[in-house]
Amino acid sequence: MSTAARAWVREALRRIEADAQRSADTHLIPLRLPGFAGIDLYLKDESSHPSGSLKHRLARSLFLHALSSGWLREGSTVVESSSGSTAVSEAYFARLVGLPFVAVMPRTTSPQKIAAIEFQGGRCHLVDDPRAIYAESARLAGELGGHYMDQFTMAERATDWRANNNIAESVYAQMRLEPHPCPAWIVAAAGTGGTLATIGRYVRYARHATRVCGVDPERSVFFDAYVQRDRGLTCEAGSRIEGIGRPRVEASFLPDAIDAMVKVPDVWSLAAMHALADRLGRPVGGSTGTNLIAVLACASAMASAGQRGAIVTLLCDGGERYRQTCYDRDWLVTQGLACDAERAAIDAAIDSGRIPDMLAGAWRLAGDLKG
Ligand SMILES: Cc1ncc(COP(=O)(O)O)c(C=O)c1O
Numbered sequence: 001m002s003t004a005a006r007a008w009v010r011e012a013l014r015r016i017e018a019d020a021q022r023s024a025d026t027h028l029i030p031l032r033l034p035g036f037a038g039i040d041l042y043l044k045d046e047s048s049h050p051s052g053s054l055k056h057r058l059a060r061s062l063f064l065h066a067l068s069s070g071w072l073r074e075g076s077t078v079v080e081s082s083s084g085s086t087a088v089s090e091a092y093f094a095r096l097v098g099l100p101f102v103a104v105m106p107r108t109t110s111p112q113k114i115a116a117i118e119f120q121g122g123r124c125h126l127v128d129d130p131r132a133i134y135a136e137s138a139r140l141a142g143e144l145g146g147h148y149m150d151q152f153t154m155a156e157r158a159t160d161w162r163a164n165n166n167i168a169e170s171v172y173a174q175m176r177l178e179p180h181p182c183p184a185w186i187v188a189a190a191g192t193g194g195t196l197a198t199i200g201r202y203v204r205y206a207r208h209a210t211r212v213c214g215v216d217p218e219r220s221v222f223f224d225a226y227v228q229r230d231r232g233l234t235c236e237a238g239s240r241i242e243g244i245g246r247p248r249v250e251a252s253f254l255p256d257a258i259d260a261m262v263k264v265p266d267v268w269s270l271a272a273m274h275a276l277a278d279r280l281g282r283p284v285g286g287s288t289g290t291n292l293i294a295v296l297a298c299a300s301a302m303a304s305a306g307q308r309g310a311i312v313t314l315l316c317d318g319g320e321r322y323r324q325t326c327y328d329r330d331w332l333v334t335q336g337l338a339c340d341a342e343r344a345a346i347d348a349a350i351d352s353g354r355i356p357d358m359l360a361g362a363w364r365l366a367g368d369l370k371g
Contacts, residue, residue: 005073008073009073012072016067016096016097019060019093020060025165025170025174026045026048026049027044028043028045029045031279033299034350034353035350035353036300037353039299039308039311040178040179040180041295041299041310042310042312043280043314044167044170044171044313044314044315046315046317047285047317051120052085052089052317052318052321053089053243053285054167054195054314054316056089058151058155058194059086059090060089062151062154062155063090063097064158065157065158066147072147076145076147077100077144077147078090078099078101078102078146078147079103079144080101080104080148080149080150081133081134081136081148081152082103082133083191083239083243084105084113084321085113085243085316086191087101087105088113088116088117088122091103091120092120094120094121094122095120095121100146101122102122103117104125104133104136105125105126105133106127106128106238107127110324111324112320112323131247134152151252152250152251153250155194155252156198159197159198161197162202167199168186168198169202175310178310182208182209183310183311184209184211185213186210186212187215187294187313188213188291188314189214189216189217189243189244189290189314190214190222190244190250191245191287192250193254194252195314196253196254196258197252199212200212200258201257211259211260211368212257213260213261213262213297213298213367214226214258214260214261214262214294215261215262215291216244216245217239217244217264217269217287218239218240218264218265219235219237219239219247220239220245221234221235221246221247222246222253225255226367227261227366230249232249233248234248235247240335241266241286242286242322243287243316243317258367259367260298260365260366260369260370261365262365263365263366264290266337267339268362269286269287269290270286270289270332270337270339271342271343271346272290272292273286273292273319274327274339275292275346276288277319282318282319283318283320284315284317285316285317285322286322288313288315288316291316292313292346295311295313296350297355297369298311342358345358345359346359
């Protein structure tokens, strides 16, 4: 590599480190569960990152990894296959280091997400078949002489699961003065699976007693892949909960680093999203609703065992992006996702500590949560 090329890489790395230096860590927000005495819930608010979601951490790791591996040079076009949040965050870092960015995504992606990527200086390349995003990204990167970042493969490789203020290390540091500094459960959903892999590895590496619970929405194969330990599973339709759920078992999904999983029907994810938005006083994304349902499964198991302790989950992104979809009543009805009854049942569950039969009959539990 020429001296000028090395200087460009050094400057790019400096800019990313300077950005991290300018940024504060994301908050850990307590949320009361009146019906579950002795069980404390905390939300790790990843929506407060400069690019608006938990993907800010992943995008930073992917750029540091690609720059340090010599895969990015001055003028390289960065290409990514993403349903949205990752592309918003990668566009942010591409602009920071002065590189063009192209996101390859399904044509069904919400206009708000496309606008958010373009606001960060990125370009969107839409495909009809959601399953074609991987091959099309690789093809486009080749055609442009650029680099395919490939979050689905690289997420678990690029993220430092031992330290460097990864999401898990940050949680334990922030829990230090709480009544239960070592959470009984950490709950997270999977898109690439990278966040769950980081949490699962860190918990084991740091020798914490915490158990890790993964969550899967409809139209996704992660739950069944976890139960059957079959990485060849696929499904037809793409997930309706943006950012999570996949039609194939992604390389960064590591079932052996997860202690339990919950399968959540979409109508319950969205009902929980609404319930949480009202209790927090601001909108959250659908995947955070999915997380809340699994939190109820963990809290219910702890209560049945007479166990006290803390549960931590992720507030993955803000709900502003979903005003014209998940927060629009007509859109919900049109999608067959009207959820008033489920919403009322979730409020009752949080306030009484009793899981309603309609939810107990709808979710699926696996691993340490399976009775
Ligand atoms: C809003 C949202 N929640 C959760 C996730 C899951 O994160 P991961 O890809 O680390 O599994 C994503 C991933 O894109 C996301 O966009």
